[in-house]
Amino acid sequence: MLKRLKNSLRLSALQGVVLPVLLLLLWDYLSRQGAAFAYAFVPVIDIWHSLLELLTNGELLTNLLATLQTAMVGLVIGGSLGLMVGGLMGISRTVDKIIGPLYHTVRQVPLLGWIPLIGLWFGNGLTSKVLIVCLAAFYPMVLNTYEGMRHVEKQYIEVGQVLKFTRWQIFIHVLMPASLPSIITGVMHALAFAWISTVGSELLFSTGPGLGGLMQTAQSASRMDIVVLCVASIGVTGFIMNYGFSRLSRHLLRWRNVR
Amino acid sequence: MANKLFSTAFFQERVPLFISPLLLLGGWAWVCQAGIFPEQILVSPLRVYEAAAELWNSGDLQMHLQHSLSRLAFGFCAGSLLGLVFGVLMGLFKPVAQYCSPLFNAIRQVPTIAFIPMLILIFGVEETFKIVVVAKAAFFPVSLAAYDAVKGIPRSYFEVARVYQLPARYLITRIILPATVPPVLTGLRLSLGRSWMVLVAAELLAADSGIGQMMELGRQMFRIDIVMVGVFITGLVGFVLDRGFRTLEGHLVKWKYR
Numbered sequence: 001m002l003k004r005l006k007n008s009l010r011l012s013a014l015q016g017v018v019l020p021v022l023l024l025l026l027w028d029y030l031s032r033q034g035a036a037f038a039y040a041f042v043p044v045i046d047i048w049h050s051l052l053e054l055l056t057n058g059e060l061l062t063n064l065l066a067t068l069q070t071a072m073v074g075l076v077i078g079g080s081l082g083l084m085v086g087g088l089m090g091i092s093r094t095v096d097k098i099i100g101p102l103y104h105t106v107r108q109v110p111l112l113g114w115i116p117l118i119g120l121w122f123g124n125g126l127t128s129k130v131l132i133v134c135l136a137a138f139y140p141m142v143l144n145t146y147e148g149m150r151h152v153e154k155q156y157i158e159v160g161q162v163l164k165f166t167r168w169q170i171f172i173h174v175l176m177p178a179s180l181p182s183i184i185t186g187v188m189h190a191l192a193f194a195w196i197s198t199v200g201s202e203l204l205f206s207t208g209p210g211l212g213g214l215m216q217t218a219q220s221a222s223r224m225d226i227v228v229l230c231v232a233s234i235g236v237t238g239f240i241m242n243y244g245f246s247r248l249s250r251h252l253l254r255w256r257n258v259r
Numbered sequence: 260m261a262n263k264l265f266s267t268a269f270f271q272e273r274v275p276l277f278i279s280p281l282l283l284l285g286g287w288a289w290v291c292q293a294g295i296f297p298e299q300i301l302v303s304p305l306r307v308y309e310a311a312a313e314l315w316n317s318g319d320l321q322m323h324l325q326h327s328l329s330r331l332a333f334g335f336c337a338g339s340l341l342g343l344v345f346g347v348l349m350g351l352f353k354p355v356a357q358y359c360s361p362l363f364n365a366i367r368q369v370p371t372i373a374f375i376p377m378l379i380l381i382f383g384v385e386e387t388f389k390i391v392v393v394a395k396a397a398f399f400p401v402s403l404a405a406y407d408a409v410k411g412i413p414r415s416y417f418e419v420a421r422v423y424q425l426p427a428r429y430l431i432t433r434i435i436l437p438a439t440v441p442p443v444l445t446g447l448r449l450s451l452g453r454s455w456m457v458l459v460a461a462e463l464l465a466a467d468s469g470i471g472q473m474m475e476l477g478r479q480m481f482r483i484d485i486v487m488v489g490v491f492i493t494g495l496v497g498f499v500l501d502r503g504f505r506t507l508e509g510h511l512v513k514w515k516y517r
Contacts, residue, residue: 015357015358016357016358016362017361023362100279101279109493110456110459110494112372114490115460116475116477200370200372203373204464215373219377219379227380234373235365235373
Protein backbone atom coordinates (compact mmCIF):
# COMPACT_ATOMS: atom_id res chain seq x y z
CA MET A 1 0.00 0.00 0.00
CA LEU A 2 2.63 2.47 1.12
CA LYS A 3 4.90 1.39 -1.69
CA ARG A 4 2.19 1.92 -4.25
CA LEU A 5 1.46 5.35 -2.84
CA LYS A 6 5.12 6.22 -3.01
CA ASN A 7 5.32 5.01 -6.58
CA SER A 8 2.30 6.99 -7.68
CA LEU A 9 3.69 10.06 -5.95
CA ARG A 10 6.95 9.70 -7.78
CA LEU A 11 5.10 9.15 -11.02
CA SER A 12 2.95 12.28 -10.66
CA ALA A 13 6.01 14.32 -9.79
CA LEU A 14 7.68 13.02 -12.93
CA GLN A 15 4.63 13.88 -15.01
CA GLY A 16 4.74 17.42 -13.75
CA VAL A 17 8.35 17.77 -14.78
CA VAL A 18 7.78 16.64 -18.37
CA LEU A 19 6.28 19.87 -19.67
CA PRO A 20 8.79 22.29 -18.12
CA VAL A 21 11.66 20.16 -19.42
CA LEU A 22 10.16 20.12 -22.91
CA LEU A 23 9.76 23.88 -22.75
CA LEU A 24 13.35 24.27 -21.65
CA LEU A 25 14.55 22.07 -24.49
CA LEU A 26 12.46 24.04 -26.99
CA TRP A 27 13.92 27.27 -25.63
CA ASP A 28 17.43 25.93 -25.93
CA TYR A 29 16.70 24.65 -29.44
CA LEU A 30 15.33 28.02 -30.53
CA SER A 31 18.40 29.76 -29.17
CA ARG A 32 20.51 27.84 -31.67
CA GLN A 33 18.41 28.85 -34.69
CA GLY A 34 20.46 31.73 -36.02
CA ALA A 35 21.00 35.29 -34.90
CA ALA A 36 17.35 36.40 -35.11
CA PHE A 37 16.34 33.85 -32.49
CA ALA A 38 19.45 34.16 -30.36
CA TYR A 39 18.45 37.78 -29.80
CA ALA A 40 15.46 36.72 -27.73
CA PHE A 41 16.22 33.16 -26.69
CA VAL A 42 19.51 32.95 -24.86
CA PRO A 43 20.94 29.47 -24.32
CA VAL A 44 20.00 27.96 -20.99
CA ILE A 45 23.63 27.61 -19.99
CA ASP A 46 24.10 31.38 -20.39
CA ILE A 47 21.21 32.02 -18.03
CA TRP A 48 22.91 29.76 -15.51
CA HIS A 49 26.18 31.66 -15.86
CA SER A 50 24.40 34.99 -15.41
CA LEU A 51 22.68 33.66 -12.33
CA LEU A 52 26.03 32.77 -10.80
CA GLU A 53 27.41 36.16 -11.80
CA LEU A 54 24.46 38.13 -10.40
CA LEU A 55 24.61 36.10 -7.21
CA THR A 56 28.32 36.57 -6.67
CA ASN A 57 28.37 40.30 -7.31
CA GLY A 58 25.27 40.66 -5.13
CA GLU A 59 23.30 42.55 -7.74
CA LEU A 60 20.30 40.24 -7.57
CA LEU A 61 20.13 40.37 -3.79
CA THR A 62 20.49 44.16 -3.60
CA ASN A 63 17.70 44.73 -6.09
CA LEU A 64 15.49 42.09 -4.55
CA LEU A 65 15.87 43.66 -1.12
CA ALA A 66 15.07 47.11 -2.54
CA THR A 67 11.91 45.76 -4.15
CA LEU A 68 10.90 43.96 -0.97
CA GLN A 69 11.45 47.11 1.03
CA THR A 70 9.25 49.20 -1.25
CA ALA A 71 6.55 46.56 -1.14
CA MET A 72 6.65 46.29 2.65
CA VAL A 73 6.66 50.03 3.33
CA GLY A 74 3.72 50.47 0.96
CA LEU A 75 1.92 47.49 2.41
CA VAL A 76 2.25 48.69 5.99
CA ILE A 77 1.24 52.30 5.29
CA GLY A 78 -1.49 51.55 2.77
CA GLY A 79 -2.74 48.52 4.68
CA SER A 80 -3.10 50.29 8.00
CA LEU A 81 -4.81 53.28 6.38
CA GLY A 82 -7.13 50.85 4.64
CA LEU A 83 -7.86 49.08 7.90
CA MET A 84 -8.76 52.37 9.53
CA VAL A 85 -10.94 53.64 6.72
CA GLY A 86 -12.63 50.28 6.21
CA GLY A 87 -13.21 49.93 9.95
CA LEU A 88 -14.75 53.40 10.18
CA MET A 89 -16.96 52.67 7.18
CA GLY A 90 -18.00 49.41 8.79
CA ILE A 91 -18.94 50.96 12.14
CA SER A 92 -20.57 54.18 11.09
CA ARG A 93 -23.31 54.56 8.49
CA THR A 94 -22.46 58.24 8.03
CA VAL A 95 -18.82 57.60 7.22
CA ASP A 96 -19.90 54.83 4.87
CA LYS A 97 -22.21 57.20 3.03
CA ILE A 98 -19.55 59.89 2.73
CA ILE A 99 -16.49 57.82 1.90
CA GLY A 100 -18.09 54.83 0.19
CA PRO A 101 -19.03 56.48 -3.12
CA LEU A 102 -15.71 58.32 -3.26
CA TYR A 103 -13.84 55.07 -2.67
CA HIS A 104 -15.76 53.25 -5.37
CA THR A 105 -15.28 56.12 -7.82
CA VAL A 106 -11.53 56.38 -7.34
CA ARG A 107 -11.11 52.61 -7.36
CA GLN A 108 -12.31 52.39 -10.97
CA VAL A 109 -9.02 53.75 -12.29
CA PRO A 110 -6.59 50.87 -12.92
CA LEU A 111 -3.73 51.13 -10.42
CA LEU A 112 -1.01 51.64 -12.95
CA GLY A 113 -3.13 54.23 -14.74
CA TRP A 114 -2.23 56.60 -11.89
CA ILE A 115 1.42 56.33 -12.72
CA PRO A 116 1.75 59.25 -15.20
CA LEU A 117 -0.11 61.58 -12.86
CA ILE A 118 1.81 60.52 -9.77
CA GLY A 119 5.02 60.75 -11.78
CA LEU A 120 4.23 64.37 -12.64
CA TRP A 121 3.41 65.20 -9.05
CA PHE A 122 6.04 63.34 -7.12
CA GLY A 123 8.78 62.60 -9.62
CA ASN A 124 10.27 59.27 -10.59
CA GLY A 125 11.69 58.34 -7.22
CA LEU A 126 10.84 56.16 -4.27
CA THR A 127 7.93 58.37 -3.13
CA SER A 128 5.96 57.66 -6.28
CA LYS A 129 6.60 53.93 -6.09
CA VAL A 130 5.59 53.72 -2.45
CA LEU A 131 2.48 55.76 -3.17
CA ILE A 132 1.34 53.34 -5.87
CA VAL A 133 2.00 50.38 -3.58
CA CYS A 134 0.09 52.09 -0.77
CA LEU A 135 -2.87 52.50 -3.06
CA ALA A 136 -2.62 48.86 -4.11
CA ALA A 137 -2.68 47.68 -0.50
CA PHE A 138 -5.30 50.22 0.53
CA TYR A 139 -8.14 49.07 -1.75
CA PRO A 140 -8.46 45.41 -0.70
CA MET A 141 -7.94 46.27 2.97
CA VAL A 142 -10.81 48.77 2.95
CA LEU A 143 -13.09 46.38 1.12
CA ASN A 144 -12.42 43.34 3.27
CA THR A 145 -12.46 45.19 6.59
CA TYR A 146 -15.73 46.82 5.64
CA GLU A 147 -17.30 43.57 4.49
CA GLY A 148 -16.06 41.78 7.58
CA MET A 149 -17.56 44.37 9.92
CA ARG A 150 -20.82 44.48 8.02
CA HIS A 151 -21.33 40.76 8.03
CA VAL A 152 -20.94 40.28 11.75
CA GLU A 153 -24.00 38.44 13.02
CA LYS A 154 -26.53 40.86 14.44
CA GLN A 155 -27.11 38.65 17.47
CA TYR A 156 -23.52 39.03 18.59
CA ILE A 157 -23.86 42.79 18.67
CA GLU A 158 -27.21 42.49 20.44
CA VAL A 159 -25.65 40.31 23.09
CA GLY A 160 -23.05 43.00 23.57
CA GLN A 161 -25.76 45.62 23.93
CA VAL A 162 -27.65 43.48 26.41
CA LEU A 163 -24.49 43.20 28.46
CA LYS A 164 -24.24 47.00 28.42
CA PHE A 165 -21.01 47.09 26.47
CA THR A 166 -19.89 50.51 25.45
CA ARG A 167 -19.45 51.07 21.72
CA TRP A 168 -15.72 50.75 22.15
CA GLN A 169 -16.10 47.43 23.96
CA ILE A 170 -18.40 46.16 21.23
CA PHE A 171 -15.78 47.15 18.70
CA ILE A 172 -12.92 45.44 20.51
CA HIS A 173 -14.68 42.34 21.81
CA VAL A 174 -17.31 41.67 19.17
CA LEU A 175 -16.65 43.37 15.85
CA MET A 176 -12.89 42.90 15.68
CA PRO A 177 -12.71 39.16 16.40
CA ALA A 178 -15.73 38.45 14.22
CA SER A 179 -14.33 40.29 11.25
CA LEU A 180 -10.76 39.08 11.71
CA PRO A 181 -10.98 36.29 9.11
CA SER A 182 -12.16 38.75 6.48
CA ILE A 183 -9.46 41.23 7.48
CA ILE A 184 -6.81 38.57 7.15
CA THR A 185 -8.11 37.74 3.69
CA GLY A 186 -7.75 41.45 3.00
CA VAL A 187 -4.12 41.41 4.12
CA MET A 188 -3.54 38.45 1.85
CA HIS A 189 -4.97 40.29 -1.15
CA ALA A 190 -3.14 43.44 -0.16
CA LEU A 191 0.13 41.51 -0.06
CA ALA A 192 -0.42 40.11 -3.55
CA PHE A 193 -1.45 43.44 -5.01
CA ALA A 194 1.39 45.26 -3.28
CA TRP A 195 3.89 42.85 -4.82
CA ILE A 196 2.41 43.17 -8.31
CA SER A 197 2.22 46.93 -8.14
CA THR A 198 5.76 47.23 -6.79
CA VAL A 199 7.07 45.40 -9.82
CA GLY A 200 4.83 47.43 -12.11
CA SER A 201 5.81 50.78 -10.64
CA GLU A 202 9.49 49.83 -10.78
CA LEU A 203 9.13 49.00 -14.45
CA LEU A 204 7.49 52.33 -15.15
CA PHE A 205 9.61 54.46 -12.80
CA SER A 206 12.81 52.69 -13.65
CA THR A 207 15.06 54.77 -11.43
CA GLY A 208 16.71 53.49 -8.28
CA PRO A 209 17.41 49.90 -7.32
CA GLY A 210 14.76 47.22 -7.69
CA LEU A 211 14.02 44.13 -9.70
CA GLY A 212 11.70 46.03 -12.04
CA GLY A 213 14.37 48.60 -12.78
CA LEU A 214 17.00 45.92 -13.28
CA MET A 215 14.67 44.14 -15.67
CA GLN A 216 13.92 47.31 -17.60
CA THR A 217 17.61 48.11 -18.03
CA ALA A 218 18.30 44.54 -19.08
CA GLN A 219 15.52 44.73 -21.63
CA SER A 220 16.89 47.88 -23.24
CA ALA A 221 20.30 46.20 -23.37
CA SER A 222 18.49 43.10 -24.73
CA ARG A 223 19.93 40.89 -22.01
CA MET A 224 17.27 38.21 -21.97
CA ASP A 225 19.23 36.15 -19.46
CA ILE A 226 18.89 38.85 -16.80
CA VAL A 227 15.23 39.44 -17.65
CA VAL A 228 14.48 35.74 -17.21
CA LEU A 229 16.25 35.66 -13.87
CA CYS A 230 14.32 38.70 -12.67
CA VAL A 231 11.01 37.16 -13.73
CA ALA A 232 11.91 33.98 -11.88
CA SER A 233 12.95 35.82 -8.72
CA ILE A 234 9.76 37.87 -8.76
CA GLY A 235 7.70 34.71 -9.09
CA VAL A 236 9.57 32.79 -6.40
CA THR A 237 9.53 35.66 -3.93
CA GLY A 238 5.84 36.26 -4.50
CA PHE A 239 5.15 32.58 -3.97
CA ILE A 240 7.15 32.42 -0.75
CA MET A 241 5.40 35.47 0.67
CA ASN A 242 1.99 34.10 -0.25
CA TYR A 243 2.71 30.69 1.15
CA GLY A 244 4.23 32.06 4.33
CA PHE A 245 1.34 34.34 4.95
CA SER A 246 -1.31 31.72 4.34
CA ARG A 247 0.47 29.41 6.80
CA LEU A 248 0.60 32.26 9.29
CA SER A 249 -3.07 33.11 8.84
CA ARG A 250 -4.07 29.49 9.34
CA HIS A 251 -2.07 29.53 12.55
CA LEU A 252 -3.67 32.79 13.67
CA LEU A 253 -7.17 31.61 12.90
CA ARG A 254 -6.78 28.15 14.44
CA TRP A 255 -9.34 29.06 17.11
CA ARG A 256 -12.07 29.04 14.53
CA ASN A 257 -13.93 25.75 14.50
CA VAL A 258 -14.64 25.65 10.80
CA ARG A 259 -13.05 22.76 9.00
CA MET B 260 -43.05 57.16 -12.94
CA ALA B 261 -41.97 60.73 -12.45
CA ASN B 262 -43.45 60.58 -9.01
CA LYS B 263 -41.43 57.54 -8.18
CA LEU B 264 -38.29 59.11 -9.54
CA PHE B 265 -38.50 62.04 -7.21
CA SER B 266 -39.81 60.23 -4.18
CA THR B 267 -38.00 60.62 -0.90
CA ALA B 268 -36.76 57.06 -1.09
CA PHE B 269 -34.98 57.93 -4.29
CA PHE B 270 -33.32 60.91 -2.68
CA GLN B 271 -32.29 58.92 0.35
CA GLU B 272 -30.92 56.14 -1.77
CA ARG B 273 -29.25 57.88 -4.65
CA VAL B 274 -28.35 61.43 -3.72
CA PRO B 275 -25.82 60.57 -0.99
CA LEU B 276 -23.89 58.62 -3.62
CA PHE B 277 -22.98 61.85 -5.34
CA ILE B 278 -22.27 64.04 -2.33
CA SER B 279 -18.66 63.11 -1.68
CA PRO B 280 -17.48 62.94 -5.31
CA LEU B 281 -19.12 66.33 -5.91
CA LEU B 282 -17.49 67.71 -2.76
CA LEU B 283 -14.14 66.49 -4.02
CA LEU B 284 -14.76 68.16 -7.38
CA GLY B 285 -15.77 71.36 -5.65
CA GLY B 286 -12.70 71.27 -3.42
CA TRP B 287 -10.48 70.69 -6.42
CA ALA B 288 -12.01 73.63 -8.29
CA TRP B 289 -11.65 75.81 -5.20
CA VAL B 290 -7.98 74.89 -4.70
CA CYS B 291 -7.28 75.82 -8.32
CA GLN B 292 -9.22 79.05 -7.97
CA ALA B 293 -7.22 79.95 -4.88
CA GLY B 294 -4.00 79.33 -6.77
CA ILE B 295 -2.37 77.19 -4.08
CA PHE B 296 -0.57 75.05 -6.64
CA PRO B 297 1.03 76.27 -9.88
CA GLU B 298 -0.57 75.39 -13.22
CA GLN B 299 2.02 72.71 -13.95
CA ILE B 300 1.00 70.76 -10.87
CA LEU B 301 -2.75 71.07 -10.79
CA VAL B 302 -5.15 72.29 -13.42
CA SER B 303 -8.77 73.09 -12.80
CA PRO B 304 -11.56 70.63 -13.62
CA LEU B 305 -12.66 73.05 -16.32
CA ARG B 306 -9.28 72.83 -18.02
CA VAL B 307 -9.44 69.05 -17.92
CA TYR B 308 -12.87 69.19 -19.50
CA GLU B 309 -11.57 71.56 -22.18
CA ALA B 310 -8.64 69.25 -22.89
CA ALA B 311 -11.04 66.33 -23.21
CA ALA B 312 -13.26 68.29 -25.58
CA GLU B 313 -10.24 69.33 -27.62
CA LEU B 314 -9.00 65.74 -27.87
CA TRP B 315 -12.47 64.57 -28.78
CA ASN B 316 -12.97 67.18 -31.49
CA SER B 317 -9.63 66.46 -33.09
CA GLY B 318 -10.55 62.77 -33.11
CA ASP B 319 -7.44 61.79 -31.16
CA LEU B 320 -9.35 60.51 -28.18
CA GLN B 321 -11.58 58.27 -30.29
CA MET B 322 -8.53 56.96 -32.12
CA HIS B 323 -6.64 56.11 -28.92
CA LEU B 324 -9.71 54.60 -27.34
CA GLN B 325 -10.46 52.51 -30.38
CA HIS B 326 -6.90 51.16 -30.53
CA SER B 327 -6.88 50.32 -26.84
CA LEU B 328 -10.28 48.68 -26.92
CA SER B 329 -9.54 46.58 -29.99
CA ARG B 330 -6.33 45.31 -28.37
CA LEU B 331 -8.31 44.52 -25.26
CA ALA B 332 -10.99 42.72 -27.25
CA PHE B 333 -8.55 40.57 -29.24
CA GLY B 334 -6.35 39.69 -26.32
CA PHE B 335 -9.20 39.11 -23.92
CA CYS B 336 -11.16 36.88 -26.29
CA ALA B 337 -8.12 34.79 -27.20
CA GLY B 338 -6.87 34.49 -23.63
CA SER B 339 -10.19 33.75 -22.00
CA LEU B 340 -11.24 31.24 -24.64
CA LEU B 341 -7.97 29.34 -24.31
CA GLY B 342 -8.24 29.61 -20.56
CA LEU B 343 -11.76 28.22 -20.56
CA VAL B 344 -10.83 25.24 -22.73
CA PHE B 345 -7.69 24.56 -20.74
CA GLY B 346 -9.43 24.88 -17.39
CA VAL B 347 -12.22 22.51 -18.38
CA LEU B 348 -9.74 19.98 -19.77
CA MET B 349 -7.69 20.12 -16.58
CA GLY B 350 -10.82 19.65 -14.52
CA LEU B 351 -12.17 16.73 -16.56
CA PHE B 352 -9.04 14.75 -17.30
CA LYS B 353 -6.67 13.91 -14.52
CA PRO B 354 -3.60 13.30 -16.73
CA VAL B 355 -3.91 16.81 -18.21
CA ALA B 356 -3.91 18.25 -14.72
CA GLN B 357 -0.98 16.07 -13.66
CA TYR B 358 1.15 17.07 -16.61
CA CYS B 359 0.24 20.73 -16.73
CA SER B 360 -0.51 21.92 -13.22
CA PRO B 361 3.08 22.38 -11.95
CA LEU B 362 3.99 24.58 -14.90
CA PHE B 363 0.61 26.30 -14.77
CA ASN B 364 1.00 27.11 -11.09
CA ALA B 365 4.59 28.26 -11.52
CA ILE B 366 3.68 30.73 -14.26
CA ARG B 367 0.64 31.86 -12.31
CA GLN B 368 2.91 33.04 -9.49
CA VAL B 369 4.51 35.67 -11.69
CA PRO B 370 2.55 38.90 -12.09
CA THR B 371 1.67 39.53 -15.74
CA ILE B 372 3.33 42.92 -15.62
CA ALA B 373 6.66 41.25 -14.86
CA PHE B 374 6.41 39.40 -18.17
CA ILE B 375 6.26 42.61 -20.18
CA PRO B 376 10.04 43.08 -20.69
CA MET B 377 10.42 39.43 -21.65
CA LEU B 378 7.58 39.60 -24.14
CA ILE B 379 8.98 42.81 -25.62
CA LEU B 380 12.26 41.00 -26.25
CA ILE B 381 10.48 38.07 -27.88
CA PHE B 382 7.72 39.80 -29.84
CA GLY B 383 9.08 43.33 -30.25
CA VAL B 384 7.07 46.39 -29.29
CA GLU B 385 4.41 45.96 -31.96
CA GLU B 386 0.80 44.86 -31.62
CA THR B 387 1.57 41.17 -31.04
CA PHE B 388 3.21 41.84 -27.71
CA LYS B 389 0.28 43.85 -26.39
CA ILE B 390 -2.25 41.25 -27.42
CA VAL B 391 -0.15 38.45 -25.90
CA VAL B 392 0.16 40.35 -22.63
CA VAL B 393 -3.59 40.92 -22.45
CA ALA B 394 -4.25 37.30 -23.35
CA LYS B 395 -1.87 36.13 -20.62
CA ALA B 396 -3.66 38.31 -18.08
CA ALA B 397 -7.04 36.91 -19.14
CA PHE B 398 -5.94 33.27 -19.36
CA PHE B 399 -5.19 32.48 -15.75
CA PRO B 400 -8.23 33.73 -13.83
CA VAL B 401 -10.58 32.13 -16.37
CA SER B 402 -8.82 28.78 -16.48
CA LEU B 403 -8.59 28.68 -12.71
CA ALA B 404 -12.29 29.47 -12.35
CA ALA B 405 -13.21 26.86 -14.95
CA TYR B 406 -10.97 24.25 -13.32
CA ASP B 407 -12.40 24.86 -9.86
CA ALA B 408 -15.93 24.83 -11.21
CA VAL B 409 -15.51 21.52 -13.01
CA LYS B 410 -13.74 20.03 -10.00
CA GLY B 411 -16.60 21.21 -7.83
CA ILE B 412 -19.20 19.15 -9.69
CA PRO B 413 -20.10 16.27 -7.36
CA ARG B 414 -18.80 12.95 -8.61
CA SER B 415 -22.27 11.47 -8.19
CA TYR B 416 -23.58 13.63 -11.04
CA PHE B 417 -21.14 11.96 -13.39
CA GLU B 418 -22.09 8.58 -11.99
CA VAL B 419 -25.76 9.25 -12.60
CA ALA B 420 -24.90 10.33 -16.13
CA ARG B 421 -23.00 7.08 -16.65
CA VAL B 422 -25.82 4.98 -15.23
CA TYR B 423 -28.29 6.60 -17.60
CA GLN B 424 -25.74 6.34 -20.41
CA LEU B 425 -26.14 10.04 -21.06
CA PRO B 426 -24.60 11.04 -24.42
CA ALA B 427 -21.57 13.29 -24.21
CA ARG B 428 -23.34 16.31 -25.60
CA TYR B 429 -25.97 16.12 -22.85
CA LEU B 430 -23.23 15.64 -20.32
CA ILE B 431 -21.83 18.93 -21.49
CA THR B 432 -25.05 20.89 -21.85
CA ARG B 433 -26.90 19.53 -18.83
CA ILE B 434 -24.17 19.01 -16.26
CA ILE B 435 -20.94 20.75 -17.09
CA LEU B 436 -22.31 24.01 -18.46
CA PRO B 437 -24.78 24.85 -15.69
CA ALA B 438 -22.18 24.07 -13.04
CA THR B 439 -19.42 26.09 -14.64
CA VAL B 440 -21.18 29.12 -16.08
CA PRO B 441 -21.59 31.21 -12.90
CA PRO B 442 -18.00 30.87 -11.60
CA VAL B 443 -16.57 31.23 -15.08
CA LEU B 444 -18.49 34.46 -15.57
CA THR B 445 -17.02 35.78 -12.34
CA GLY B 446 -13.59 34.69 -13.56
CA LEU B 447 -14.18 36.46 -16.85
CA ARG B 448 -15.12 39.66 -15.09
CA LEU B 449 -12.01 39.52 -12.90
CA SER B 450 -9.78 38.85 -15.84
CA LEU B 451 -11.36 41.64 -17.88
CA GLY B 452 -10.42 44.13 -15.17
CA ARG B 453 -6.90 42.76 -14.94
CA SER B 454 -6.49 42.73 -18.71
CA TRP B 455 -7.45 46.36 -18.86
CA MET B 456 -4.92 47.32 -16.18
CA VAL B 457 -2.17 45.34 -17.83
CA LEU B 458 -2.97 46.82 -21.23
CA VAL B 459 -2.76 50.35 -19.85
CA ALA B 460 0.60 49.48 -18.28
CA ALA B 461 1.87 47.96 -21.51
CA GLU B 462 0.80 51.04 -23.45
CA LEU B 463 2.52 53.27 -20.92
CA LEU B 464 5.72 51.31 -21.49
CA ALA B 465 5.72 50.85 -25.24
CA ALA B 466 3.11 51.95 -27.75
CA ASP B 467 2.49 54.36 -30.57
CA SER B 468 -1.21 54.74 -29.80
CA GLY B 469 -3.75 53.97 -27.12
CA ILE B 470 -4.94 55.62 -23.93
CA GLY B 471 -1.78 54.64 -22.06
CA GLN B 472 0.44 56.15 -24.72
CA MET B 473 -1.64 59.32 -24.69
CA MET B 474 -1.04 59.63 -20.95
CA GLU B 475 2.65 58.89 -21.26
CA LEU B 476 3.04 61.53 -23.97
CA GLY B 477 1.11 64.00 -21.84
CA ARG B 478 3.47 63.28 -18.97
CA GLN B 479 6.52 63.85 -21.11
CA MET B 480 5.13 67.17 -22.37
CA PHE B 481 4.02 68.17 -18.85
CA ARG B 482 0.46 68.41 -20.08
CA ILE B 483 -1.21 67.48 -16.82
CA ASP B 484 -4.65 68.14 -18.29
CA ILE B 485 -4.14 65.38 -20.88
CA VAL B 486 -2.85 63.01 -18.20
CA MET B 487 -5.93 63.68 -16.10
CA VAL B 488 -8.20 63.08 -19.08
CA GLY B 489 -6.41 59.75 -19.47
CA VAL B 490 -6.85 58.84 -15.82
CA PHE B 491 -10.53 59.68 -16.09
CA ILE B 492 -11.01 57.70 -19.29
CA THR B 493 -9.23 54.59 -17.99
CA GLY B 494 -11.40 54.73 -14.90
CA LEU B 495 -14.54 55.16 -16.95
CA VAL B 496 -13.67 52.27 -19.26
CA GLY B 497 -12.86 50.05 -16.29
CA PHE B 498 -16.13 50.96 -14.65
CA VAL B 499 -18.23 50.41 -17.78
CA LEU B 500 -16.61 47.04 -18.47
CA ASP B 501 -17.15 45.88 -14.91
CA ARG B 502 -20.71 47.14 -14.67
CA GLY B 503 -21.62 45.76 -18.08
CA PHE B 504 -20.29 42.36 -17.16
CA ARG B 505 -22.11 42.36 -13.84
CA THR B 506 -25.37 43.10 -15.64
CA LEU B 507 -24.68 40.31 -18.09
CA GLU B 508 -23.86 38.00 -15.21
CA GLY B 509 -27.15 38.88 -13.53
CA HIS B 510 -29.11 38.09 -16.68
CA LEU B 511 -27.31 34.88 -17.54
CA VAL B 512 -27.48 33.26 -14.14
CA LYS B 513 -30.99 34.39 -13.28
CA TRP B 514 -32.09 30.79 -12.82
CA LYS B 515 -29.65 30.41 -10.00
CA TYR B 516 -31.38 32.86 -7.71
CA ARG B 517 -34.93 31.92 -8.50
